[in-house]
Amino acid sequence: MTTASILVRKASQGDLSAFEQLVLLYQDRVYSHCVYLTGNYDDGQDLAQEVFVKAFKGISSFRGQADFGTWLHRIAVNAWINLSRSKQVVTFSIDEPLVTQTGELNREFFSEQDTPLAALEKKELSSLVRKALLSLAPEFRTALVLRELEGYSYQEIAELTGSSLGTVKSRINRARRDLKKEIESLGRL
Amino acid sequence: MQLDCREIKNLFSPYLDGELDAHDGDRLREHLAHCRECRLELEAWRNISLNVRDLASSPLAAPPGFAAQVMGSIQPGQAKKPFYQTRRLFKVAAGIAATLVLAVSPYFITLERSLQMVEVNPPISEEQPVDSDWPNPNTVADPTDNFNTAPSDTVPTTVDSAADADANSGNNNALPPASGDIPAESTAPADSQPGAEVTTPPPGNTEYVLTSDSVVSSLLVVKADAVDAAENKARELALKLDAAFVSIGKENNGETARSSYKITVSSTQADKLITQLSALGEVVNYQSEKQDLSDKYTESRARWLSLQNQRRETTDSTELKQLDAQIKALDSQLKEWNQQTQKQTIVLWLQDY
Numbered sequence: 001m002t003t004a005s006i007l008v009r010k011a012s013q014g015d016l017s018a019f020e021q022l023v024l025l026y027q028d029r030v031y032s033h034c035v036y037l038t039g040n041y042d043d044g045q046d047l048a049q050e051v052f053v054k055a056f057k058g059i060s061s062f063r064g065q066a067d068f069g070t071w072l073h074r075i076a077v078n079a080w081i082n083l084s085r086s087k088q089v090v091t092f093s094i095d096e097p098l099v100t101q102t103g104e105l106n107r108e109f110f111s112e113q114d115t116p117l118a119a120l121e122k123k124e125l126s127s128l129v130r131k132a133l134l135s136l137a138p139e140f141r142t143a144l145v146l147r148e149l150e151g152y153s154y155q156e157i158a159e160l161t162g163s164s165l166g167t168v169k170s171r172i173n174r175a176r177r178d179l180k181k182e183i184e185s186l187g188r189l
Numbered sequence: 190m191q192l193d194c195r196e197i198k199n200l201f202s203p204y205l206d207g208e209l210d211a212h213d214g215d216r217l218r219e220h221l222a223h224c225r226e227c228r229l230e231l232e233a234w235r236n237i238s239l240n241v242r243d244l245a246s247s248p249l250a251a252p253p254g255f256a257a258q259v260m261g262s263i264q265p266g267q268a269k270k271p272f273y274q275t276r277r278l279f280k281v282a283a284g285i286a287a288t289l290v291l292a293v294s295p296y297f298i299t300l301e302r303s304l305q306m307v308e309v310n311p312p313i314s315e316e317q318p319v320d321s322d323w324p325n326p327n328t329v330a331d332p333t334d335n336f337n338t339a340p341s342d343t344v345p346t347t348v349d350s351a352a353d354a355d356a357n358s359g360n361n362n363a364l365p366p367a368s369g370d371i372p373a374e375s376t377a378p379a380d381s382q383p384g385a386e387v388t389t390p391p392p393g394n395t396e397y398v399l400t401s402d403s404v405v406s407s408l409l410v411v412k413a414d415a416v417d418a419a420e421n422k423a424r425e426l427a428l429k430l431d432a433a434f435v436s437i438g439k440e441n442n443g444e445t446a447r448s449s450y451k452i453t454v455s456s457t458q459a460d461k462l463i464t465q466l467s468a469l470g471e472v473v474n475y476q477s478e479k480q481d482l483s484d485k486y487t488e489s490r491a492r493w494l495s496l497q498n499q500r501r502e503t504t505d506s507t508e509l510k511q512l513d514a515q516i517k518a519l520d521s522q523l524k525e526w527n528q529q530t531q532k533q534t535i536v537l538w539l540q541d542y
Contacts, residue, residue: 016260017511023256031255032248045252052259126247129240147206148241154208173202176234183237 004068012059019059022068023052030072036145037080039134047083051076073150081160084142125183132182140175147172194220197227201234260515261492405456407477409463410538413470416446419539423450426465430458437536447540459533466537474538493520 004025010018030051035044054075055062062071133141146152146160158168200217203209209217221228413419427434432454439448454462467475493516500512 015511016263017514019263020256020260020515023259027251027255027259028248029245031251032244035249036244045255048251048255049259049262053262056263125240126243129237130244133241133244144241148238149245154203154206169203169208170199172206173199176202176205176237177198179241180233180237 005064008059008062008064008068011056012062019056026069026072027052029069030076033073033145033149034076034080036133036149037076037142039136039138039141047076047080050079054079077146077150077160080142081162084138085162128183128186129179131186132179135182136175136178140171140178143168143171144175144179194224194227197221197224198230201231204231205235205238405459405477406534406536407459407463408474408536408538409466409472410474410540411466411470412473412542413539414542416448416539416541419469420448420450422469423452423466423537423539426462427452427454430454430462432458432462445540447538450537450539452535452537453532454535456531456533459535463535466535469539473540 004022007018007022007025011022027048031044031048034047034051035041038044038047051072055072058075062068066074133144136144142161143157146157147154152160154165154168154172157163157172158165161168163171197217197220200209200213204214204217221231411419424434432452435451435453437449437451439446452462452466463475496512496516500509500516503509503512
């Protein structure tokens, strides 16, 4: 039995400390996943927190047939889809320009990027890919994340998002096309 | 019928994802056989796809205190507002001009977490004066405010992250969780917690007290002859007061150049810095916003006190360890909040004439 399995069993019996250990074990993966789904760090953090709260409430229904981390991801996807449908979330990417009354304003974050190390990291492909992914329009990013990071089939994505199969196909293709364009653009900086 | 390159690209994703039917698959391969450009393009898409999938293997680090926040949210009987609504409402309530709110929202959001706390027993060790001559009368801080050092030097719990590395592999058919009630807390299990470094808090002699129920943030718009020179001067002034100076963005619509900055400064130095920044040119706008955080503070403190009480009443060593771990996590969160609260954020806009 894995560490996680033991903790899950204890947590399902109401052991808060065990659940806290699970949060600590999985928080990076869940948070990361939520950032990619929502497209920005603040909403990603909120979603991740909601995921763990829901997980705690429903942990007694977790039968251990799937990996606990995968189960958490599934909760994240469901929560995000429901939230997107409710249209209560106005998403914006940290990288997309802000449209103001006087024109476009491009955000610049220099806090960590002024250092040579950060500048080097910025040029790394994974960093570019992450940045480009976050810059995608929400509907394209969601479809791509569900496909690439979650491994859902097109049919499953269509069911999850309430879209037609054709729409899913189109969104994923458009997402990859925009992603490539954005990576090329960032790579030239 | 022969497909052109544009149409072929529409088949790239279904092809890469194994979702292409046999007929389209044949047409794609036929096209690729004689179109080098599309072959290269498809290869680029494939590489990017692999890189996106790789993101799962190097996750972003969750923010400090995240686990404590979660644990603070799952206490039985606590109904929390949806997080999104809270933040959105906070932004709306900020009351700053709409475009500016949008521009600086990530930073206002961070202030939502800030709370004023003080360790009252043992006695206050380091009192800092609070300036009361804030330019906007609506934003004058509570005169009873004290800014004090955070309690204890607890170390956040560290956990071996090498657990169950197979979490992200493949699909699954797990059912989504039931939205039932929070299960009743059981008696403490006998197992110990591996890796849980326990710090024993001194029961009863530490209490977090809300000394100010709000966080102040402000917006300062200054017209300057030369924005670049003003920026350099602003940066210099900020550095002298140990403030963090971050460029938010630059804007130029062909007629007016404007730059914005987020400056995080000690609350005790904020007035001084605003006065100095105001001298960079002509102040055309100044607004300040006070955000009430008392509800969130009360919630967190109640949980902290509850844990302390539980700890006093138990003699079971295993339960003590568990409670200590939770208290330690919450201490870490409160400490972080305390650090944040001792800062004030100034959003500075510099624009030319």
